[in-house]
Amino acid sequence: MPERNVLGGELAVCGTDPTTGFERDGCCGTHPDDRGRHELCAVMTDEFLSFSKQRGNDLVTPRPELQFPGLEPGDRWCLCLGRWLEALEATRTRHLPETTVPFVVLEATNEAVLDSVDLETLEKHAYDV
Template identity: 35%
Template sequence: MPGPQGYAMSYNNVAGGKLMPFQKEPPVGYFRDGFCRVTDEDKGNHSVAAQVDKGFLDFTKSKGNNLDKAGVKPGDKWCLCAHRWQEAMKAAQDGQLAKESVPQVFLHASDKKALDIVSYRDLKTYAAEAENNNSPRQGSHQSPENSQSIAKDSQQIGGRGPTDAPGAGKNQAKNGSQSDTSANRG
């Protein structure tokens, strides 16, 4: 089993990047190492990095999983079983659970194994606010449902946006070749 530094290099998240640490104190995850990583040992697929509230804790308790015994309280971050997260989402769709009680997902810290159970679209729909804002996270975001699209913020790519100085960039021809438009003005 690789050490904590090896996790980010050998496990991927649901967005197609490297799996990032989620919650080290108190330690979460199947291995209680701060990562929501899944191995063959984890038969419950504890892959969804999420923040829970009282509504969800009551819901999962009604299903026979009392997270109170593990010390989980409303507002805590926890690595949830993908099946239970999906069950909560469906219960909210059916009106059996308040929509705001579906645990908010941290995509960068959710193991790609979650996608064996639940769709990326559903996880993204319930992404934590920090995932949808300009929070510090990986430079690229890839939807596994559309492996051809990678979106990067223009500030991350070159530091400048569409207001670059005239004649200071490269043009790309239709055939994919690039030509330098910078001229020696000296």
Template identity: 45%
Template structure:
């Protein structure tokens, strides 16, 4: 089995162990057959996103998340926030910033790379190497 790749088609980078995140709780936003939520998006949550997610029935604060936490998000939940922004229901700040090098390429089945680049953390949209981002 080949190692997971990120959305830039490079080896998937480690994302966070504070808090420990990922479907496999190993700090990587990698998925597998048992991960029906596709926890592939390496996102940085904001208070606005946490409020929005809670209003949709998924209160991530119970997992200990606060503004600025790194979390492997379900691709569909990230896409919901993006759509809420497009519909004017939340601000752009309500859509988590994405660490491209740590977002598994399986997320591209639901969201195109250009959309992820629009919300890339820092200047990652222009990076070509697999910088860890820590």
């Protein structure tokens, strides 16, 4: 059975250039070995990439041994749910720019994230194409 998105529909592809997902299949699916929960499809921003690097997760530098090309603003990426929530909290408590929280592609974000963040919050950060 296909995985579902936060809107209740079939999970859409998040990104193929670069190819994302825990299994590098372009989708933010769930996987029993994915401790980071790469289930949220986010559109990268300069502010988020800088924030993530400061927090010890450099998403800009390529890591070919991990099939990771390095990300640029505008790239869609299956992001660790915890990192997205961390950025959200930082905008609230540290008064960081709102763009520190990357936009969410709802159609490509796995419904599994709803156990940690409500749909209303996701919709406030939804990516408009």
